[in-house]
Structures are given as structure tokens and as C-alpha cells.
Amino acid sequence: MHAPRLFEKKIFVYGLPILFILFTSILAISPLMQKHPKLAIAVTYDLTLTAPLLFLFLSKKKAKNKLKTVPFFIMGILLATVLLPENQQEHVNYIKTYLFPVVECAVLLLVLYKIYKSVRIFKYNSKQSEDINTIINQSVHEIFGTSKMSYFIASEIIMLYYLLFSWKKQKTTHKAFTHHKENASIALCCGFLLIIVIETFTFHILLSKWNGIAAWMLTATSIYTAFMIIAHMKVLIQKPSVLTPKNLCLKNGLLANMNIDLKDIDRVEACSKELKSVKFKIANLGLSKESHNHNIAIYFKQKQTIDKAYGLxxxxxxxxxxxxxxxxxxxxxxxxxxTIVPST
Structure with a gap:
């Protein structure tokens, strides 16, 4: 029930301002504008001020929604510039000259404040936990809430951290278990990197003859993918799965991780065959739903959650x-x- 209500609320919060903008835009190109030129003033301020303020009011003026009003404001300026005749854009020019710089400075100050706040939260969380993934996730969620965007931001920051700053294997006092030495994970990643380098170079040359922008967009996407693969390899090597006296923390690079209370584990056994069951949900820490390269199966007393990249x-x-x-x-x-559940 909670998810449908949240979805309906988002439709109302975003839909009403968008409908207002559409109605005002239609009015701007209607014959009424020629009969009543003074309507241009109302259209200008409705697009640039009323629509953003309406969104801010419907979103209950939450701090995390303040920045979301800026795209409405910018879109209103663009629409007013495009739809209104040049001789009716006097008030649009006033907004561009006097109000837009104020909004720009306000956004900059808000971003700087969020950066300052995030540094303080990051320092506080670093004292509470040793796991960098947990620290980054907690810090981002405290600043931006638990929306899908916050999960995306956290995943990107984690990727950048391992790509640029993490160069040593993290030490742990608990029992650690690696998962990249006997399988082909690292070799597969290196193969993908090689393919990306060759294909990007080739396709960039071919696309540049047709469209330079498309060629550079493809190249940028390929470079970003290569960075993700490099970061994933580093996490595979630097962050093994860990067994503590109370928890089992399983890792698979940037793809997935799982924190399990030992009390929730029924049994563990060696298993290399493919498991199929109608009663039980079988999963793995990889991208595909089916796994053909496993050697262990862990059975739980109750359903467990696998945390995958980007909040999945x-x-x-x-x-x-x-x-x-x-x-x-x-x-x-x-x-x-x-030691937790004595055998009978």
C-alpha cells in the first residue's frame, strides 16, 4: 500500500506543475496573445515563478526538494524565450538579468552547504564504522534521503573512491575469504577492458565521419564503463568476504554485497550443481539470475536481502x-x- 501511495503523491507533486506549464505554454501560442498583448507579462511570471513555487509548495518545502525547483525555473525561462515574440520579452529579460543571477548564487551556496554538511556527516560516520561502503551510503542517505537518486549518488561515489583513492588491500581482524583467485573474474574484466579500448577507438573514427558529437558521446560512455570495470576489479581484490562472530558479510565487487546475521543461517554446504526449486528463491551475487560457477550454497531460515548496485x-x-x-x-x-545454535 505504501508504494502506490508514494507513486500517486509523486504524480500529484510533479504532474500539477507540469500541467500548469503546458496550459500556460498553450496560452502563449494561442490567438489570445495577439488580441491581448499584456497577457505576455502573466505568461512570463507564470512560467518562471508560479510553476516552480507551486512545485515547492506541493513538495512541502523539504530541503532536499529546493534544488528540484531550479529545473522548473530554468525550463520556464527557456519556454518564455522561445514561445513569446521578441517584442513581448521585456519581463523575461528582467528575470534573466536580475533574478537568474540571484538563483544561481543561492544554488551555489546551497551546494557548498551540502558539501560542508556531507564532510561533517562523513567524518562522524567514519568513527562509527570501518567499512567505506557503509560510511558513504549512510552519509549520502542522511543528506539526500533514501530515494533512488541517493542510491545512484552513493554508488557513483563508491565507484570513484575505489577508482581514485583506494590502492591498498583493507586489513581486517576477522576471517576473510577471497572470491577472485580461482575463477575467471579478473581475466573476464581485463578482456572487457581490452574490447572496450579496441572497439571505442574503431567506432570513434567511424562515427566521427558521420557525427562528431555522437562519436564523443560513445567515447565518453566507453571511458565511464572502463572506469567502472577497473573500480570493480579493485574492490574484488581489496574487499574479501568476512566472517565475524555474529555476522557474515559477503562481497562481490561493486555488483553486490550482503550482510547476514548468523542466527538467520540454517546450513551451508558445498554445491557446484545448478539448483532449482519452486518453494525457495535461489539467488547469487552476480548480474545474471542463474549461476553456473558456484561452489557453495547457503540456506536461510528466513528470506535475506541482497544489496546490489544503484539501490537494487x-x-x-x-x-x-x-x-x-x-x-x-x-x-x-x-x-x-x-556456537550460536548448539547441535542436538
């Missing part, structure tokens, strides 16, 4: 994964489970 989540009753030292993992996890 998946629930499962059974998790299949690949670890380099499966026997040590099974023994260590089995011993940890016995």
Missing part, C-alpha cells in the same frame, strides 16, 4: 556463491553456527 535489491531463501577456499569457509561458518 533481491530477496532469496538460498544463496549460491563462489569462494576460493570453500572447505575452510564451510568449516569456519559451520563452527560459528554451532
Amino acid at each position: 535489491k533481491e530477496h532469496c531463501d538460498v544463496l549460491v556463491l563462489h569462494l576460493d577456499d570453500k572447505n575452510r569457509f564451510i568449516n569456519e561458518l559451520g563452527a560459528a553456527l554451532e
Whole structure:
């Protein structure tokens, strides 16, 4: 019930200002403008001020929504410039000359304040947790809320952190288990990087003969993808899965991670065959729904959540994964489970 209500609320908050802008735009190009030229003043201020203020009022003036009013303001200026005749743009020019710089400065100050606030939150969260992913996620969510955009921002910051700043394997006092040495994860990533370099160079030359902008857009997308792959490889190497006395923290680079309370684990066993079940939801830490390269299966007492990149989540009753030292993992996890739930 909560999701449909939230969706309906967003439609109301965004839909009403957009409908207002559409109605005003139609009025600007209607014959009424020729009969009543003074309507241009009302159209100008409706597009540039009334629509943004209407959105701000409907969104209850939340701090995180203040920046979202700026696109409405800019869109209003653009529409007024395009739709109104040049001889009726006197008030549009006033807004461009006097009001737009004020809004620009206000946005800059708000962004600087958010940066200052984010630094303070980041420092506070760094004292509460040692995991950089947790610190970044908590900091971003405290600033921007728990919207899809905040998950996207957090994922991008995590990617940039590992790409630019993380160069050493993180030390841990708990039992660590790697998952990249025996499978082809690193080799596959290197293969993708090689393909991206060759294909980008070739397609850039071909596209530039047709459209230079399209060629550079493709190149920028390819470079961004290459950065993501490099960051993913670094996380694979630097952040192994960890077993603590109370939790099991599973990692798969930038793709997914999972924090499991040991009390929720039923059993663990070696498994390399494909599992299929109608009763249980089977999942893995990779991109595809099916897994053909696993050597361990973990069964849960109740559904668990896999946190994937960009805020995506998946629930499962059974998790299949690949670890380099499966026997040590099974023994260590089995011993940890016995201390929590004594065998009968």
C-alpha cells in the first residue's frame, strides 16, 4: 500500500506543475496573445515563478526538494524565450538579468552547504564504522534521503573512491575469504577492458565521419564503463568476504554485497550443481539470475536481502556463491553456527 501511495503523491507533486506549464505554454501560442498583448507579462511570471513555487509548495518545502525547483525555473525561462515574440520579452529579460543571477548564487551556496554538511556527516560516520561502503551510503542517505537518486549518488561515489583513492588491500581482524583467485573474474574484466579500448577507438573514427558529437558521446560512455570495470576489479581484490562472530558479510565487487546475521543461517554446504526449486528463491551475487560457477550454497531460515548496485535489491531463501577456499569457509561458518545454535 505504501508504494502506490508514494507513486500517486509523486504524480500529484510533479504532474500539477507540469500541467500548469503546458496550459500556460498553450496560452502563449494561442490567438489570445495577439488580441491581448499584456497577457505576455502573466505568461512570463507564470512560467518562471508560479510553476516552480507551486512545485515547492506541493513538495512541502523539504530541503532536499529546493534544488528540484531550479529545473522548473530554468525550463520556464527557456519556454518564455522561445514561445513569446521578441517584442513581448521585456519581463523575461528582467528575470534573466536580475533574478537568474540571484538563483544561481543561492544554488551555489546551497551546494557548498551540502558539501560542508556531507564532510561533517562523513567524518562522524567514519568513527562509527570501518567499512567505506557503509560510511558513504549512510552519509549520502542522511543528506539526500533514501530515494533512488541517493542510491545512484552513493554508488557513483563508491565507484570513484575505489577508482581514485583506494590502492591498498583493507586489513581486517576477522576471517576473510577471497572470491577472485580461482575463477575467471579478473581475466573476464581485463578482456572487457581490452574490447572496450579496441572497439571505442574503431567506432570513434567511424562515427566521427558521420557525427562528431555522437562519436564523443560513445567515447565518453566507453571511458565511464572502463572506469567502472577497473573500480570493480579493485574492490574484488581489496574487499574479501568476512566472517565475524555474529555476522557474515559477503562481497562481490561493486555488483553486490550482503550482510547476514548468523542466527538467520540454517546450513551451508558445498554445491557446484545448478539448483532449482519452486518453494525457495535461489539467488547469487552476480548480474545474471542463474549461476553456473558456484561452489557453495547457503540456506536461510528466513528470506535475506541482497544489496546490489544503484539501490537494487533481491530477496532469496538460498544463496549460491563462489569462494576460493570453500572447505575452510564451510568449516569456519559451520563452527560459528554451532556456537550460536548448539547441535542436538
